[in-house]
Amino acid sequence: MQNPSKLRPFFENIEFEENNGKMILNFGPQHPSAHGQLKLVLELDGEKVVRAMPEIGFMHRGVEKMAENMTFQEFLPVTDRVDYIASSANNYALCAAVEKLCDIEVPRRAQIIRTMLLELNRISSHLLFLATHALDVGAMTVFLYAFREREYILDLIEKYCGARLTHSSIKIGGVFLDLPSGWTEELLAFCNKFPSDIATYEGLLSENRIWRMRLEGVGVLSRENALSWGCSGVMLRASGVEFDIRKAEPYLVYDEIDFEVPYSNTGDCYARYKLYMEEMRQSVKILLQCEKLYNNSGPEILANSPQFVSASKEQIMTQNYSLMQHFVLVTQGLKAKRGEIYHPTESPKGELGFYIYSTAESSPYRLKIRAPSFFHCALYEELLVGQYVADVVTIIGSSNIILGEIDR
């Protein structure tokens, strides 16, 4: 036994704590597949996991507390940091909740631009998932290929809003800017090339013997468990539940667009991988249709709702009353209606919902972010039990969690 003191601190890893021949293993936070923040304490019987105790909370930034002390507009750039690899999805989730609460009607062109951004974000998030998941399982080439294509998407987003990681490109009532000239041509160039890239990834992985042995039949999640643990997104769809918020409760222009949501019944890691690949194809399909819709839409990108949204720059610079309203909105923030709302959206990882309890102040009385990764991480307590240590890496990779979302 160790005798810890001030000078000799207690090191968990120096001695294995043994009881009944079982070993306690601290998987992470240093393991690369643990994102540097997930501390996963495993109780092992030989190579088999008997008990899994995920521990989070190495990054708690108190995002919800910050939201209660900021105006809605101030809080918007903070949401970028929640799921930082698909930040527009968070921006949109907050904006959509506030817009629905305040009954703001967003113009069509803004809706189409938002859809484009969300789908680009979805592809870039799925690419990062594929890259890191493949790397965790041991495929280096896919990692490099996926990051190459991710660069093209980040270039597109950068060209639109100037940022690559934290976009803040969507604002309450619409979007800041229209698409720059030549942007849609670049988008089309990307959309034409990308399906062949997906085929490359699939050529490397789908029939690869090692890949299939590591993924097939690993981390099988039954339909009942997926529902009970509050899973969403691909985790839910791979377990045979046909539910996608874009189809079930359509928002933006998703109800006008023809796309399919892939499902699977096997519920293992391989099924999830296949769904992610298919979702990227569908996102390209959505983007191509959005480009057509964009060309046929009117020029407005901001809602006409003076109580909540500043007028356009032209109006502010020419109309005195618009300037006054803008001044009030900037200094005091918009005062949302009194009431409460829970608004779900389909982020790349699953159901991202914002619950807002508003007391008609310019900041929410209570704001709760329902992050999909939080529930997928809680699932480890049950999903990892009975699996082997090597499979733990596969399952963590396949559930596609982001610790920024879990800790908030």
Add this chain to the structure above:
Amino acid sequence: MREYQDRKNAQKKHYYKDSFYVAEQTRKFDAQESEFSEDLKALNSENLEILDSYVELGQFVVYVKSSENLKALRIFKSLGYEVLSEISAVDFISQKGGFEVFYQLLSISNKKRARVKCFVKKAEMLKSVVEIYKSANWSEREMYDMFGIFIQNHPNLKRLIMPDDWHSHPLLKSYPLHGDEHARWYEVDKIFGREYREIIGPENRDSAKIDSKDTFNFGRIYHEVERGAKPRDEKILQEYQEDGGVAFVKRAKRGSSKILEKRP
């Protein structure tokens, strides 16, 4: 005179209040004339005491007594609400002496969402719903961690996000934005011990604080120096170079770098 501090609400206040502002309210509809009428009927037939019910922004809201939360959720599950998407609370301690806890439910088969709400007094125990929905496991732990609401029969009720020995619950309205007195000393006490408090000083919990003289943590643009060196006043244009350097790395110059028009 000592500065007055409102201990009940330590949150940021808005400096300006429009006394003539009349807030609009979201519209609430009777649940009986909506798509949720069947659900309401079923809830009534199970003689569950419903304190209030309405449809707000397309979602069914039901208020029940806090002792009947388990019963209410069981009925909702039998009505086809398979997923419990979220549990959390809203702090009303200073106004009403308790919390409003909500359970956000989703019915995938009927594409409907409902919210069960109950009021929990400050010292009251709330029954755990883990036996009905497993997703409640971590949500209830988080709620306990953030608000200090005790959950009865929870399989593993301990802090989830904050350290086990953390003092107080951060999402309470009485908890200051930058943490309380315990939070200022937590890391010093934990790592070095109480006796080092005077040597190290309290932790600065303002994440936005930037000290231009601090070259350990910040690199001022155009005023870069080595880590920890004295700050420099004159402006320099940093260019990559290595003394003695690697033989095959040429000195990179700003002017001679080539910018690609398009990705290959």
